[in-house]
Amino acid sequence: MQADKKIFADNPAVAQAFAEDFVAWLETQSQPKVTVSLSGGSTPTLLFEILAKQFADKIDWSRVHLFWGDERCVPPEDPQSNYGVCKSLLLDHVSIPESNVHRVIGESDPEAEAVRYGDEMKAHCELNADGLPMLDLLILGMGGDGHTASIFPHQIELLKSDAICAVATHPESGQKRVSMTGPVLCAAKKIDFLVTGAGKASVLGEIFGKTGDWETYPTSLIESKGPIAFYLDEAAASFGK
Numbered sequence: 001m002q003a004d005k006k007i008f009a010d011n012p013a014v015a016q017a018f019a020e021d022f023v024a025w026l027e028t029q030s031q032p033k034v035t036v037s038l039s040g041g042s043t044p045t046l047l048f049e050i051l052a053k054q055f056a057d058k059i060d061w062s063r064v065h066l067f068w069g070d071e072r073c074v075p076p077e078d079p080q081s082n083y084g085v086c087k088s089l090l091l092d093h094v095s096i097p098e099s100n101v102h103r104v105i106g107e108s109d110p111e112a113e114a115v116r117y118g119d120e121m122k123a124h125c126e127l128n129a130d131g132l133p134m135l136d137l138l139i140l141g142m143g144g145d146g147h148t149a150s151i152f153p154h155q156i157e158l159l160k161s162d163a164i165c166a167v168a169t170h171p172e173s174g175q176k177r178v179s180m181t182g183p184v185l186c187a188a189k190k191i192d193f194l195v196t197g198a199g200k201a202s203v204l205g206e207i208f209g210k211t212g213d214w215e216t217y218p219t220s221l222i223e224s225k226g227p228i229a230f231y232l233d234e235a236a237a238s239f240g241k
């Protein structure tokens with residue numbers, strides 16, 4: 001994977017820098033509808049807070065269509081819900097039209113929802129020559145086991161799936177997830193990873209150095225014709241030290 005690394009002091013500095021870059025990038029987008037996929041988990045929560053507090057009125061939210069790269073199969077009220085967390089920290093504080101928020105319906109049957117969400121993406125995103133949605137911006141995270149979206153090492157075949165979205169299973173809890181598959185992730189026009197914390201450093205070191213178990217980490221295998229950047233804090237970037 002060819003990726004640019006942007007390193008900041010800590011998680012708040014990563015979130016601040018990314019928020020500023022995101023707002024500047026949005027201003028370069030001239031198309032009427034800008035499709036952005038958010039990541040879940042704990043890393044982007046500060047970003048959501050910063051966007052809500054500092055940039056609520058600086059973004060034309062009517063142009064922004066939000067998607068999620070993965071969702072836990074729980075209702076929005078559940079603290080595990082990626083959409084629910086984003087709603088309380090960001091969406092409830094900005095004037096984004098409800099019709100621009102394309103959440104995975106975590107409380108639906110996972111298999112049916114994976115198909116429905118794929119269709120929703122196709123209806124709102126530009127499609128490539130293979131008929132795959134091309135997100136304008138895909139924001140991803142990485143778990144300590146090298147997973148990204150909800151493509152875990154034990155289900156690495158989801159990187160090659162023919163479907164747009166698929167059902168994944170968390171390796172420890174068995175929780176069902178709906179995740180975008182590899183071909184859709186890799187079709188995005190721009191990919192930005194946000195990865196923070198010392199717990200992620202050794203896996204990042206293997207990924208960037210192509211050493212150890214790097215080929216077993218789904219994050220390693222994300223490719224794009226467009227730019228890929230990793231926003232890291234010093235702790236996550238401490239590999240090789």
Ligand SMILES: O=C1O[C@H](COP(=O)(O)O)[C@@H](O)[C@H](O)[C@H]1O
Binds near residue numbers: 041
């Ligand atoms: O389960 C998930 O994990 C990854 C990483 O989460 P984090 O809590 O370590 O930030 C996340 O990117 C993914 O969207 C999420 O559902």
